[in-house]
Amino acid sequence: MHDLESWITEWRKTLMAARHVGRDAADELESHLREHVDLLVRSGMTEAEAFQLAVRQLGSPPAIASEFQKLERGTWWPVRAVAGVGVAAALLLAVFLSSRFETGRSSLLLAIHVFTVTLGYLSVFLLGTLGVCFVGQRCVADFTPIRLQSLSRVSFTFGCVATSLTAIGVVLGTVWARLEWGRYWAWDAKETGGLCVVIWLICFLTLHRVRWVTAGSILLLSVLGNIVVSLAWFGGNLLSEVHSYRAPNYAGLLLAVIASNLVVFLVGLAPAGWLRKAGC
């Protein structure tokens, strides 16, 4: 049995599935739809007739999305740079790991584990870099709502890629550990670090879906992802014996990364355009 609420929910899902229509625009269009349906019902139509007519007069979701798409100008250059670095890193890593696998210095399982975890961590770093660029630009001038909406979509995509790769990597790591060391999980610092990154990313993606969290807050939060991954990647080397890989002492570098990202995060809390207003 259908009712108005379920029709509107379905309609909204279709609208949101068409890219380029943000949550704010969807809320506005839904408010319009409800108001029009009310008016038509008061004029004597049934709810079903009123809903169908109101939807028809509002226009099809792909047509509306296409109009919103026209508003988006070219991609912000840091997004293009970050995406380029990501693709280049994936190719280089694939070449490096395949050569190790072919020469017998690494098993296939280990090579895929290293590939997915490294790219997953790198994606979080790239997302964090985007957050740092966001804070830098915002010090001079605020972002327009349409650009913010577009950046929010990019950060969600990066977050999904990072979550998938890291989660796959962590799972493959447990399988490899079972084969090599006879156990799946031992709360080793590196394993725990990987789990923390996955948890962080799930929280990050969840916040994307929370209504009261703005696109700006999400981008600012992505800066903290740099700290989480630094601790998981390099902090693990300091604490873990099994994953030390003859790594140099990263303690100083790690502290510098944490401190600088905290500073960027705090700067990001200042009002937009504060640097220009201060006359710098």
Add this chain to the structure above:
Amino acid sequence: MKLEKELVAASSVALVLSILSEGESYGYAIIQRVKDLSGGQIAWTDGMLYPVLHWLEDQRLVSSRWTKSESGRKRKYYSLQPEGRKLLRQQKKQWTLVSSTLNQLWRPNHA
């Protein structure tokens, strides 16, 4: 007679800014106002107004705020900003020029 789609699109910024110069308003009310004023002959596909409103907001020509109506429904109200007033003045001059030129050309005794 319905206005052609292209002409509706071309006049949409001038129409929206003019309505907002009367006071803040929201999408549904703007559409109804245009329909009423034109006797239903200027009619958008309703959803097409919203990208225009978002563009105006993006250009800082209008500002917006969400508020709850007396019936409890959430509405996004738009109001004109100083830059929007400037653009409206320019648009008025341009549309008046087009209108007066066409009026002169279409006078019955025009050669």
